[in-house]
Amino acid sequence: MVDLKLPKKRxxxxxxxxxxxxxxxxxxxxxxxxxxxxxxxxxxxAKLPMSDNFSKNYEYFNSNSDIIQQLTIIFGLIFSLxxxxxxxxxxxxxxTPGKMFFNLYVEPVDKKExxxxxxxxxxNIAAVPIFPLSLLxxxxxxxxxxxxxxxxxxxxxxxVVEEINLYD
Amino acid sequence: MIEKxxxxxxxxxxxxxxxxxLWALASGISLFFGNxxxxxxxxxxxxxxxxxxxxxEQGGFSAGGASSxxxxxxxxKANNNPGIKAILLDIxxxxxxxxxxxxxxxxxxxxxxxxxxxxxxxxxxAAYWIATSTDYIFVNRLSLTGSIGVIGSYLDFSxxxxxxxxxxxxxxxxxxxxxxxxxxxPSIRERETFQALIDKMKVFFVExxxxxxxxxxxxxxxxxxxxxxLGNEAVxxxxxxxxxxxxDAIRYIGKKINSTAYEVDYRERKxxxxxxxGLSALSPPEIGKFIYPINNKIQLT
Numbered sequence: 001m002v003d004l005k006l007p008k009k010r011x012x013x014x015x016x017x018x019x020x021x022x023x024x025x026x027x028x029x030x031x032x033x034x035x036x037x038x039x040x041x042x043x044x045x046a047k048l049p050m051s052d053n054f055s056k057n058y059e060y061f062n063s064n065s066d067i068i069q070q071l072t073i074i075f076g077l078i079f080s081l082x083x084x085x086x087x088x089x090x091x092x093x094x095x096t097p098g099k100m101f102f103n104l105y106v107e108p109v110d111k112k113e114x115x116x117x118x119x120x121x122x123x124n125i126a127a128v129p130i131f132p133l134s135l136l137x138x139x140x141x142x143x144x145x146x147x148x149x150x151x152x153x154x155x156x157x158x159x160v161v162e163e164i165n166l167y168d
Numbered sequence: 169m170i171e172k173x174x175x176x177x178x179x180x181x182x183x184x185x186x187x188x189x190l191w192a193l194a195s196g197i198s199l200f201f202g203n204x205x206x207x208x209x210x211x212x213x214x215x216x217x218x219x220x221x222x223x224x225e226q227g228g229f230s231a232g233g234a235s236s237x238x239x240x241x242x243x244x245k246a247n248n249n250p251g252i253k254a255i256l257l258d259i260x261x262x263x264x265x266x267x268x269x270x271x272x273x274x275x276x277x278x279x280x281x282x283x284x285x286x287x288x289x290x291x292x293x294a295a296y297w298i299a300t301s302t303d304y305i306f307v308n309r310l311s312l313t314g315s316i317g318v319i320g321s322y323l324d325f326s327x328x329x330x331x332x333x334x335x336x337x338x339x340x341x342x343x344x345x346x347x348x349x350x351x352x353x354p355s356i357r358e359r360e361t362f363q364a365l366i367d368k369m370k371v372f373f374v375e376x377x378x379x380x381x382x383x384x385x386x387x388x389x390x391x392x393x394x395x396x397x398l399g400n401e402a403v404x405x406x407x408x409x410x411x412x413x414x415x416d417a418i419r420y421i422g423k424k425i426n427s428t429a430y431e432v433d434y435r436e437r438k439x440x441x442x443x444x445x446g447l448s449a450l451s452p453p454e455i456g457k458f459i460y461p462i463n464n465k466i467q468l469t
Contacts, residue, residue, distance in 0.1 A: 035190050036191070085186075100179070
């Protein structure tokens with residue numbers, strides 16, 4: 001066989017930069033908008049008052065507690081489905097559609113370990129709409145700015161890495 | 169290096185399968201929260217009755233008016249929705265078909281919720297009939313209302329045809345079969361029959377108004393000259409209950425239902441296909457109309 005002396009393909013795995021993670025998250029949100037939120041759109045439109053006036057809407061919610069209950073359940077279900085979206089994709093492919101776009105992967109910090117379902121659940125626990133888990137919506141981005149990793153990443157002992165192809 | 173077990177093609181295919189599963193799950197769950205019939209963005213269903221009232225939906229792009237078909241449907245939806253505590257009819261109509269008015273009126277009477285009508289500029293004839301089927305009528309002091317009566321007319325082209333030597337060949341199985349044909353001069357019997365029809369319709373109208381407004385037949389009959397009344401006159405005559413706006417009506421409903429009243433639009437929404445299919449729809453000829461001749465309406469400019 002003739003040796004063509006083609007450049008050998010090499011891979012480099014780095015910690016994913018914050019901007020790529022943010023962009024991949026926005027892509028995921030865009031997909032979630034169509035797949036999960038849109039089916040609830042008709043119900044939400046029907047449940048929410050039509051007035052543009054904030055005080056009128058506030059009064060409406062105050063005097064219609066059953067609507068508040070229904071909306072709470074709807075929001076709870078939407079967030080649960082969003083949680084399911086991240087868990088299924090990250091557990092099955094180690095990446096969500098947004099991460100696929102930027103070639104980002106979720107990996108355990110300890111490379112000897114595997115990405116277990118528990119780890120995936122912990123790193124996406126912020127999507128579960130239960131207090132105090134929802135506090136992670138504020139804490140996670142703050143951690144991201146200071147340490148380059150989300151608190152959920154640290155708790156689940158995972159990290160998001162990017163795979164870069166290098167050629168000789 | 170990251171361990172990869174799936175090819176890109178497999179990954180994409182699996183991703184679509186997961187997305188479809190999530191979409192189906194979301195769609196399925198959303199169905200448990202009611203359908204379009206259960207609009208709950210308010211507790212007062214506002215049903216507009218604007219323009220001429222007809223039985224069937226008027227088609228076309230420029231079609232206006234209110235059909236009993238659509239209004240009865242909206243009333244049914246409002247009645248079936250437990251979140252709706254009251255119905256507000258927003259009336260601005262000169263009237264129209266007696267059958268349509270009766271259909272809407274009967275439907276309103278079958279609903280055991282607070283029903284209020286607010287007459288804006290016009291609420292005459294058939295529109296007034298409908299308003300009387302509610303518990304309370306608000307009018308503007310300048311609204312035109314009343315016009316309790318029936319109108320029926322057609323153009324007689326027989327003189328025109330004679331002038332151009334065109335004859336109307338008449339073959340009928342009975343003397344009155346072509347009654348109302350615009351191509352011949354009506355006979356005395358036809359005129360009498362036509363007038364009798366109009367009078368009978370008027371009796372129904374008077375009886376309904378008397379029953380709905382809790383007035384005597386004599387009193388309503390006295391007012392049933394076809395005369396239109398200004399809102400403030402109508403209140404004095406007992407044809408309406410109070411001078412007020414739509415906001416007053418909402419406040420009144422709030423007191424009645426013992427809760428803050430929030431309006432929700434129960435207008436029948438037309439799809440593009442409805443408009444297209446409506447283009448070919450034709451309205452049947454009407455014998456008696458419960459309408460105030462809108463072309464003669466007094467306008468304050």
